[in-house]
Amino acid sequence: MRVLLTGSSGWLGRTLGPALRAAGHAVTGLDVVPSPETAVVGSVADRALVRQVLGDHAIEAVIHSAALHKPDIERFDRQAFVDVNVTGTLNLLEEAVAQGVGRFVFTSTTSLMICERIRAGAAGGARAAEWLTEDSPVQPRNIYGITKLAAEQLCRLVHREHGLPVVVLRTSRFFPEADDMAHAIVQSDENTKANELLFRRLTVEDAARAHLLALERAPDLGFDLFIVSAPPPFSRSDAEALIADAPDVVARCFPGYPELYARRGWTMFDSIDRVYDPSRAAARLGFVCRTGFAQVLEALAAETSGQLTASL
Numbered sequence: 001m002r003v004l005l006t007g008s009s010g011w012l013g014r015t016l017g018p019a020l021r022a023a024g025h026a027v028t029g030l031d032v033v034p035s036p037e038t039a040v041v042g043s044v045a046d047r048a049l050v051r052q053v054l055g056d057h058a059i060e061a062v063i064h065s066a067a068l069h070k071p072d073i074e075r076f077d078r079q080a081f082v083d084v085n086v087t088g089t090l091n092l093l094e095e096a097v098a099q100g101v102g103r104f105v106f107t108s109t110t111s112l113m114i115c116e117r118i119r120a121g122a123a124g125g126a127r128a129a130e131w132l133t134e135d136s137p138v139q140p141r142n143i144y145g146i147t148k149l150a151a152e153q154l155c156r157l158v159h160r161e162h163g164l165p166v167v168v169l170r171t172s173r174f175f176p177e178a179d180d181m182a183h184a185i186v187q188s189d190e191n192t193k194a195n196e197l198l199f200r201r202l203t204v205e206d207a208a209r210a211h212l213l214a215l216e217r218a219p220d221l222g223f224d225l226f227i228v229s230a231p232p233p234f235s236r237s238d239a240e241a242l243i244a245d246a247p248d249v250v251a252r253c254f255p256g257y258p259e260l261y262a263r264r265g266w267t268m269f270d271s272i273d274r275v276y277d278p279s280r281a282a283a284r285l286g287f288v289c290r291t292g293f294a295q296v297l298e299a300l301a302a303e304t305s306g307q308l309t310a311s312l
């Protein structure tokens, strides 16, 4: 397929572009930042440019992953978030319909599911971890989440009114940099990321694979929205114990983990305040991450963790 990939110079785009080409697609990258993955330098907020790119390249499918996201909150005002994340998405959806594009994949975020109360976790008095599914009520806490939610709703609206097949992927975190120090193991970024694979992270390679599958399945699905995250080993009945004593719950799931962690000087978070449940993506999209906590433990046991977790 001839695919327009927005955000092609970004962290996800730089993995997704080559993955799309390896799967046989012809990819046109669009980004405000130049890179070898980006054929067209410009903004999704520029309607005329979007129209021209779709037409000039006879685009058959759009993967829209360009966005201002959480780290950009420091540098851009709310209007810029609305322009890029809301207007940009509307431009792509409406021009896709006008030009007969057959399918659309939108990269959203599990971050929009986190309100201040969930974020406060045990420190804020939570007695159980939040179990988050696609049906959980959402009340985004910042302009990033608010504009991503609005963009999701535009996807839903344009599908309903025009029939454009759209798959929305609410991905959990796959960024490489450290963040959210309240939850971090200060001594080791690898340790933090390994812990997060239990409940709120996936690798960028898995995020790219989810987009490829969504692209393939969009016409069968019509409209659908999925959480994509590494499979958590927990069940809902663990929610209270996860807040009270996460290491104990993890040890019940993976009896070998304390020794493997101790050998490397790693530690587990004391408390886990949320679990993103990707089971709908497994059941309906047929997508399950290849890398989860179990694979990290296998790598630790084989002492090849440097190699495995390099992509975390």
Ligand SMILES: NC(=O)c1ccc[n+]([C@@H]2O[C@H](COP(=O)([O-])OP(=O)(O)OC[C@H]3O[C@@H](n4cnc5c(N)ncnc54)[C@H](O)[C@@H]3O)[C@@H](O)[C@H]2O)c1
Pocket (backbone or CB within 6 Å): 006, 007, 008, 009, 010, 011, 012, 013, 030, 031, 032, 033, 042, 043, 044, 045, 064, 065, 066, 067, 068, 069, 084, 088, 107, 108, 109, 110, 111, 171, 172, 173, 174, 175
């Ligand atoms: N990184 C994560 O952990 C994470 C988690 C959940 C969802 N997401 C979503 O995944 C997508 C990709 O994230 P990423 O981590 O690769 O971010 P990134 O910042 O590395 O990439 C985003 C790209 O979008 C481009 N962009 C920004 N404004 C643009 C505009 N007006 N027009 C065209 N391009 C523009 C940027 O230049 C950048 O290259 C985003 O939609 C983000 O919201 C990311």
